Amino acid sequence: MKIKSTVTDIKLGVNLLAQNLKDELHLGTEEKLGSKKMDWVTVYITGKEGFKEEVAKRLHHSHIDYMPGYIGNSSGTTDHDMYWIDKDLDERAFKLAITAKTIWKYRIRVYQSLEEFVTSQNTETTSFTVHDMELIEEMRRGPQTRKAS
Incomplete structure (x- = not known):
């Protein structure tokens, strides 16, 4: 009889310890999550x-x-x-x-x-105007006689 009650006491103690540990871990997690809320x-x-x-x-x-x-x-x-x-x-x-x-x-x-x-x-590349293209072409040709405008 003494052995049966000891085994029962041990099982009860282990279950109680496990439940306390579980509650403590759960509480610790809630505290950690509650202390740092992020947006x-x-x-x-x-x-x-x-x-x-x-x-x-x-x-x-x-x-x-x-x-x-x-x-x-x-x-x-x-x-x-x-x-x-x-x-x-x-x-x-x-x-x-x-x-x-x-x-x-x-x-x-x-x-x-x-x-x-x-x-x-959505930025679009602006293209050159006809006048700009003429000026670029003139620069490519080099220093020649420029047309009178």
Whole structure:
């Protein structure tokens, strides 16, 4: 009889200990999550071919909190990317995480709003006027007698 009660006591003690540990871990997780609530902002990035992998690698090894995003593109060009970062993180800290070398190598540009990003994507190259083309052709020919206007 003494052995049966000891085994029962041990089982009860183990179950109680497990429940206490479970409650403590759950409470600890809630406290940690509750103490740091983050608001996310979207950051759009453009750059030369191959920049996405390098930026992802640099951000992975950095100290900042981020989430990668996806921008669908029907034209098939992949010269842009999107990330969500902590609202309290400034643009300078984000760029430092990417590193200046990477920014220069891939000519990376960072946009803080969708409007900025879309505006940069919609810039059209202005073409030369007929008069401009005549002047360019004249410069190519070299210093010759200029027509009187």
